[in-house]
Amino acid sequence: MLRRLRTRAPAGPGPDGRPSGAPLNQEALDALQAGSRGPNFAPPQRSLLGEILDWMLAPLFLLWPMSVAITYVVAQNIANVPYDQGLANSLRLLSHQVHLENGRAVLRFTDGARDALRANETESVFWLALGNHGEFLGGDQALRLPAGIGMPQPGKVFYTDDTARGFGVRLAYTWILDLDVPDGQPVLLVVAETMEKRTALANSIIKGVIIPQFAVLPVAVLLVWFGLTRGVAPLNALQQRLRARRPNDLSPIDEHAAPSEIAPLVGAMNDLLDRLSANVTAHRRFVADAAHQLKTPLAGLRTQAELALQDASPDEMQSSLRQLVTVSERATRLVNQLLLLARAEHPDTSGMAVCNLNDLASQTAMPWVSQALASKIDLGFEEAPHPVSIHGNPILLAELLNNLIDNALRYTPRGGWVTVRAAQKGEHALLEVEDSGPGIAPAERARVFDRFYRVLGTQSDGSGLGLAIVREIAQKHRAEVEIADPSGAAPGHTGTLIRVTFPPMSATAETET
Secondary structure (H helix, E strand, O other): OOEOOOOOOOOOOOOOOOOOOOOOOHHHHHHHHHHHOOOOOOOOOOOHHHHHHHHHHHHHHHHHHHHHHHHHHHHHHHHHHHHHHHHHHHHHHHHOOEEEEOOEEEEOOOHHHHHHOOOOOOOOEEEEEEOOOOOEEEEOOOOOOOOOOOOOOOOOOEEEEEEEOOEEEEEEEEEOOOOOOOOOOOOEEEEEEEOHHHHHHHHHHHHHHHHHHHHHHHHHHHHHHHHHHHHOHHHHHHHHHHHOOOOOOOOOOOHHHOOHHHHHHHHHHHHHHHHHHHHHHHHHHHHHHHHHHHHHHHHHHHHHHHHHHHOOOHHHHHHHHHHHHHHHHHHHHHHHHHHHHHHHHOOOHHHOEEEEHHHHHHHHHHHHHHHHHHOOOEEEEEOOOOOOEEEEOHHHHHHHHHHHHHHHHHHOOOOOEEEEEEEEEOOEEEEEEEEOOOOOOOOOOOOOOOOOOOOOOOOOOOOOOHHHHHHHHHHHOOOEEEEEOOOOOOOOOOOEEEEEEEOOHHHHHHHHO
């Protein structure tokens, strides 16, 4: 009879992993939009060399006008230095022409001083001298005093830009210190000259700096392009080596033959090659195993069909047909298990979700009730007192439990019992299937997980793939499978306890992400 087995209404996420009625998130909308563009849609291909040239040359061309502007300002300052010194010399010369007579300052020019202050064909020179009481001593009365002249500071020369008679001028002024006039102020001297020579010198400096840049800049661009071309040459060499490989060559790429900058890329490619090699090996093993295991049932089908054709009596033909059905059922089960094993080796990680082992074990064990009743086996389920949640693929987990229950029912004699159990032990979730069958000797427990291995003397039909499938599914969930003696077994008691221990749900979820 059936013990402790009950059904529970399925709950949880829908087929797409989202709760029923939940709105689509942005990732789902992006996926739908990508799907609407068609399977052949692909973003435009970009050139690595072009990207590097863009990021190197675009700032260069943006900075070049700034360099020209900075060069112009620096050239103006450089051109002012010698000509400002000339203005200071003119002030010094003019100060030597000022004398004190009868308590008042007067100007007495020598011929040499007059010639020195005279304008020439390229520059116009203006000067002005004001006495101790602000009276005009000589010079150009149209020359304006500098703005913000402030308090007199004898002996110090000041410079400023101004205009005189419609010309831009550079102006220098100072006060004479050594003329001591009672109740008077120091004599103010002002000298100015037009900017032609300064502008010409600044332009010459700018031309000397900018014009060579017009020749250097294209050469720099060519050298950058050549250097980058040489820099990406190892990528081209790597591409040629990969293209020259044989189709079945999945050996790792030599990371030492690649530049250090692309070593992580080569390492990722090696990881991909390792996974691809494992996939190819698994597919080859699957094909070889399928071909080997299907030979026997196919040969049996052919033999029974030939016997049915040769049988004369209806009873003999019915016997051959029943054998055909039996052999075909074995072949179908073998094919299904091979396909399930291949699927377990390469599961779709997108199907991972939060699963409640209580619900999953109860729902999976329910369809086996009729077979257990037909075999006079007591099939029961013991649930944990609290929900036991893990992160896994519910379809694969159901197949894992189906194989454990199938094995237990096959090897448990009539009148025996099988118990499916979900439990929580600390942070780990447990899934157990315990039976009262003949048990598995400790020496055989490690080998029963090998493909197509069956314990000698086993009378029950089977392909030897059930526990291999269980191990593959458990490994994909980072779970451990162990075979132990039944709990509370007395001396001489037989039976088998297969326990699957799952890691904490948080650790499994982090690994999947």
